[in-house]
Amino acid sequence: MTAVRRVLESQRFILGEEVEALERDIARLVGARHAVGCASGSDAIMLAIASVIPERGATPLAGSPGSLPAAHRSDAPEVVTVPFTFFASAGSVVHAGARPRFVDIQPDIYGMDPVQMASAIGPRTVAVLPVHLFGQPCDIDEIIAAAGHVPVVEDAAQAIGAMYAGLARPSGAGPRSAGTMGRAGCLSFFPTKNLGGAGDGGMVLTSDDSLAERLFKLRVHGGLRMYQHESVGWNSRLDEIQAAILRVKLPRLASWSQARAARAAAYDALFQESGLVARGLVTTPVSKPDRTHIFHQYVIRVPREAKAGGRDALRAHLSSLGIASGVYYPVPLHLQPCFRSLGHARGDFPVSERAAEEVLALPIYPELGSDQQALVVRGIAEHFGLP
Numbered sequence: 001m002t003a004v005r006r007v008l009e010s011q012r013f014i015l016g017e018e019v020e021a022l023e024r025d026i027a028r029l030v031g032a033r034h035a036v037g038c039a040s041g042s043d044a045i046m047l048a049i050a051s052v053i054p055e056r057g058a059t060p061l062a063g064s065p066g067s068l069p070a071a072h073r074s075d076a077p078e079v080v081t082v083p084f085t086f087f088a089s090a091g092s093v094v095h096a097g098a099r100p101r102f103v104d105i106q107p108d109i110y111g112m113d114p115v116q117m118a119s120a121i122g123p124r125t126v127a128v129l130p131v132h133l134f135g136q137p138c139d140i141d142e143i144i145a146a147a148g149h150v151p152v153v154e155d156a157a158q159a160i161g162a163m164y165a166g167l168a169r170p171s172g173a174g175p176r177s178a179g180t181m182g183r184a185g186c187l188s189f190f191p192t193k194n195l196g197g198a199g200d201g202g203m204v205l206t207s208d209d210s211l212a213e214r215l216f217k218l219r220v221h222g223g224l225r226m227y228q229h230e231s232v233g234w235n236s237r238l239d240e241i242q243a244a245i246l247r248v249k250l251p252r253l254a255s256w257s258q259a260r261a262a263r264a265a266a267y268d269a270l271f272q273e274s275g276l277v278a279r280g281l282v283t284t285p286v287s288k289p290d291r292t293h294i295f296h297q298y299v300i301r302v303p304r305e306a307k308a309g310g311r312d313a314l315r316a317h318l319s320s321l322g323i324a325s326g327v328y329y330p331v332p333l334h335l336q337p338c339f340r341s342l343g344h345a346r347g348d349f350p351v352s353e354r355a356a357e358e359v360l361a362l363p364i365y366p367e368l369g370s371d372q373q374a375l376v377v378r379g380i381a382e383h384f385g386l387p
């Protein structure tokens with residue numbers, strides 16, 4: 001309330017001291033040279049993709065913003081991304097004037113498959129957009145290596161502060177924060193994210209000075225000097241009130257993410273004890289040893305072949321017990337009606353399709369009690385007829 005009052009009294013509401021301070025603090029926290037606040041995580045992706053399409057950021061009027069038919073043009077610039085993610089990952093690519101080119105994910109950590117990515121790169125590829133899903137970094141070293149000269153833009157909307165050491169690296173380069181390993185990285189401050197505002201907000205991270213300059217312009221109609229526009233940008237700015245609130249919450253982020261990870265470990269143990277895992281009725285999330293998982297979501301899987309009606313029946317049972325759960329994401333993006341023109345059919349990305357049928361996110365947040373977690377797991381055991 002003190003922070004909000006400070007903004008109200010200043011009567012400066014957009015792109016002021018609070019936003020600058022938040023940009024500085026987050027850049028320092030994650031180890032990026034620049035952080036560019038914007039209106040949402042979706043816009044962060046749109047701006048980042050637009051900034052790496054050379055003609056978009058530099059020359060006047062290369063494709064008009066929001067030119068949706070871009071995705072339908074076969075000669076459009078392409079961005080390689082995954083179908084198992086929140087809609088914005090691909091929607092924002094279209095808003096930036098490019099066409100999503102989907103490749104499948106890895107079955108264990110839901111990240112982009114680097115091998116399939118490599119074979120999807122072609123002459124029109126302008127960027128690769130992997131997603132660090134549920135709070136765990138994907139195999140970003142392998143993706144960057146396979147992308148070659150093509151810029152990698154990380155969708156780190158769910159993974160702020162998650163660290164990646166990359167044990168596979170030949171030279172131990174030290175751990176890096178999600179969103180700082182590609183040419184640019186995108187964060188979201190949507191209220192449910194690990195660092196959530198009191199409304200929408202987002203940020204682009206980059207350590208490339210010229211890219212940062214383009215981003216600072218693109219978020220304010222393509223020009224930093226009033227009424228001088230070098231390119232056609234957008235109105236995508238971060239509000240001072242949001243930045244002020246986020247600055248109050250930022251120092252607590254690390255302890256919140258640790259608390260989520262502790263709750264995740266407690267769920268793992270409860271699932272082991274319950275016999276659900278040993279009987280193959282449920283699988284718990286896979287965490288790789290060379291990175292931290294900040295558990296934006298704790299996602300179990302109910303194998304398609306499981307008895308008792310699979311994931312959806314379990315979900316209904318939990319709901320009858322008053323236990324909330326979520327499915328992220330029930331329809332892979334290549335099967336969305338708006339992307340029909342890309343010409344995909346069921347079966348094109350089987351790993352994503354199976355995940356969409358099997359995943360179930362359980363309640364997780366720093367204040368979740370161990371008694372509540374026990375109730376959740378007991379409810380699941382009960383559904384499958386375990387004592």
Ligand SMILES: *Cc1c(COP(=O)(O)O)cnc(C)c1O
Nearest residue numbers: 040041042086088157158188190
């Ligand atoms: C939340 C989210 C976004 C979009 O962020 P908004 O702030 O809601 O626009 C993009 N990608 C992923 C993976 C997300 O989880």
